[in-house]
Amino acid sequence: MEIRELIKKLEEKYPLDLQEQWDNSGLQIGDPRNELKNVMISLDLEEEGIDEAIKNNCNLIVTHHPYIFNDIRYIDFTDKFYSRLEKVIKNDISVYSMHTNLDKANDGLNDNLADILGLKNTEILEIGQDPGLGRFGDIDEINVQSLAKNIKEKLNARAVICYGDMNKKIKRLAVCGGAGAELFDDCLKLDIDAIVTADVKYHEAMDYSDKGLLIIDPGHFTSENHIIYKLQDLISKMTDSKIYTYSKEDTFRTFI
Template sequence: MRIADLTNFLESWAPLSYQESYDNAGLITGNPNDEITGVLVSLDCVENVIEEAIEKKCNVIVAHHPIIFKGLKKITGKTYVERTIIQAIKNDIAIYAIHTNLDNIKGGVNFKISEKLGLQNPRILAEKTDQLMKLTVFVPTPQTGPLLDALYAAGAGDIGNYSNCSFRTEGKGTFKANQQADPTIGKRGIYEEVNENRIEVIFPAHLKKKVLRGMREGHIYEEIAYYLSVLENPLQTVGSGIIGELEEELESMDFLQKVKENLNVSVIRYTDIIKPKIKKVAVCGGAGGFLLPQAIGQKADIFITADYKYHEYFDADGKIIIADVGHYESEQFTKELIRDEILKKFTTFATYLSEVKTNPINYLF
């Protein structure tokens, strides 16, 4: 099994196009054509994680956080980033990062946190826009079914919890083939009118090549009349954070205690308890302060995230409880999420959870 087989699978699960502009998800070091000897899954990739991979005979590390966020002008071993990269290359270890693209998918990092907290009906807190396209294509009426089947198989036509979604209108297509054409219908030099359907389907933008390939395979015309449109509609399964409800509302301090226990958190920093009971909960693993307006707007009782600065706590403004559980603590279960997804697909190589605690922060009680 090649490294490319693993990375292709991971990118079908969490497409790279869903990462934030500042991010660096994807294959960072390594040859995609190398055979996999073993995979080590970690939250971070630092020097002692490379050493652990060597000990476990793993030549692939799948980490949540990229070891490189910005360009390196020199690689001399001066910093921990440079030393990690040098060590990985010397030992033929591939490093793959699956970061904000995994944060942003349904079933991703934030959904794992919601699962740990027992939230019901979890859904994206801030859906992404400009991630959808619409294909409009014209096809002879009798070939409508085969074309739609090909488009659906390529990933088009999904809207929320519904699949095989399309719209069609009947009309008359006209054309005249020149002497170089090889028409499926009609003859060269003869004006034709054909009963056609105008088909419209939407699809995630990252599937554009696949959907167009499906269209060509499912169509009978030599020259296909179609056009693409970029949509501003939000993609319901992609975006930042989640919001959900507790099965039964809890006293605020009881819920904070539950958070502490279920997320294995040492310390929670929180604002004034302005809500006596908690029912609706917003969550964003890692640094999620940018989602506070959405959490307030959707009337969450509490917003669980990390990396809040002193003055930012004032932004709660008597409207919501902010609970900072710590960056590492909020994302520590991401390793399980990645490992479990890999094991669903691959059984020909060993996949391990890293035993190295990469949290750079310690607490004195």
């Protein structure tokens, strides 16, 4: 199997035309005509993940977050960001990303997050879009403290931040992996009690909690890292190659 054959299967399930206009999902680096060896899956393209790929004879790294987002004016391999590019090129590794297309698609990141948190009767959160961002559904009534504890445990989060009425009872829950503040108005229109999402700003948290929305922020990493294990299972059914995962864990935030 060539790399492009596996990519074709992934794009049939998670089409690139679903991605947001600002996004850059798809092939980032490499020659998709190369024969596929093994596959590494990671949330981001990290130097340690590249090293693991090399060690395990992987010539394809699949990431959620695209490595290339902005225009490149120069490439300086002394820059740590571009040293990753040098390493994958020298080791003939291709890099492929599925970002907002994976977020939106059926059986993608947000459906997986909804399943992990036990949502029932799940629907798309982004009003008027099908497919769209986020999901919402029903849960057995629960208090905020218990819900936050469950989320922390199920997502293996080091901590969660709650904004809003801590005495509220939650029956209708929304989720959006990564940064989902753009969906807060949709939550209000759909009478949703709480949303699990990340990267919430202070003032927007204050404004929407005042409007009655309970916001639970487990961190960007933990709201999305679960998808690499789902992709591991999915890709293992698409190829006979060995599939590995690399997770750096939530080391960007330090809790003291």
